[in-house]
Structure formats: structure tokens, C-alpha cells
Amino acid sequence: MARAKIADDVGGPAVRAAVAGGAPRDTTATAVRYLLQLLAERAPGNTVEVRVPPFGAVQCIPGPRHTRGTPPNVVEMDAATWLGLASGSLTWEEGVASGAVHASGQRASLEGLVPLRY
Template identity: 65%
Template sequence: MGMARARISDDVGIPAVDSAVREAASRDAIATAVRYTLQLLAERFPGNTVEVRVPPFGATQCIEGPKHTRGTPPNVIETDAETWLALATGTTAWADAVETASVSASGSRADLTGRLPVLRVRD
């Protein structure tokens, strides 16, 4: 069993998300923003039914349902950091991201409708 990654605190995560969606942020800020928003998703919707991957920055499992133990989870969502942060902050709707194929979602439960955004960015 691997070591659990340290939880990113709100005072680190929120400014990282803020800067990642507003300007040409550093790779570190983008990485922190992605991991923080994945963490929020997993905290709000705990479970192991869906794996959300945002390579190369992070992945998390979330949403309750049938227990998955070996290999690739049956429900996988994968996208790039820019798309994920737009979804996580509500600037892009889930349906739009799926329709434009900015998100790859496989499996009957690979749907984040109603679970996003996890964080609203202040104007």
C-alpha cells in the first residue's frame, strides 16, 4: 500500500487554482491546482467507482458504487489540466467537454454531471 499524499490545504489550493485559471501559471501552480481540485472531488464524492485522471498531474478515485479492486476501474475519466480546471471551477460544463471530446469518459458511471464545479473562482 502506497503512502497517502499529503492533503493540500485550502490556503494553498485555492490561490493555486486562482492563478492557474487566470494567467500563464507555473507548472507547479497548475499541478497543485489540479491535485487540489481532484482532492475536493474525492472528499465530496468518496468512493472507488470512478477514476478521474489528469495526466501528468494527478488522478483520484471517487463516487460510491460497486467495489473495484484490480486493474483499471470500469469507469475512467481522463482529460488535460486546462480542461479539468475549467470543469472543476465551472467555466466549462461537463456536457460541453464531453461533446467536444476534451474529456474521455468510459464506463456507465463515468459522468460528473451534478458533481462539478468543486470550486468557484472569485471574479
């Protein structure tokens, strides 16, 4: 069953609160999921899996489809790093260089896709 889409009037305020800092866990969870939703809408596909445990994951970016087992292209980070990338306060290069972003696979990159508009 597909997860319900987070409406802009719910997701936008959650993102702003989470980026500002000190937001409750449920607000941060909503913000992370909303931004993952926006990423999947911006770059639809099934080539790269973006994971932000424990809040969510999406498959995105057009290309070869992954259907079974561990995806060959995975980008994983914590919520604070994802909020930074999606809001533009952290660049892709900074996230990877610092080790806050773990990217494995030939196509595992969000360069040019973040920051997101919310």
C-alpha cells in the same frame, strides 16, 4: 503511503492563479491536485477513476468498488479541461461533446459534481 493533503490556503490561491492563466507548471500541478482532492471529498468512493495526466488521479463516487486492473469507469482529461470543469467555465456536456473529456464506463460521469467550490 497516502499523499499529503493540500491545505486550503495553498490550494485556493493555486487554483485562482491557474484559472487566470499563465501560471507556472508547479502552480498548475498544485491546482489540479487540490481540485481532485476536493472532488474526492465531495463524492467519496471507488467507482470512478478521474485522471488528469501527468498531475494526478483520484477514485471517487460511491458504488461498486474497483480493486484490480483497469477500472471499468474512467474519466480522463488534460489540466486545462479539468480546471475549466472544476471552476465552472466549462460544463460537463461541453467537455464531453468537444472530446476534451474522455469518459468510459457506465458510471463515468461527473455531471452534478462539478463545478467545485474552492
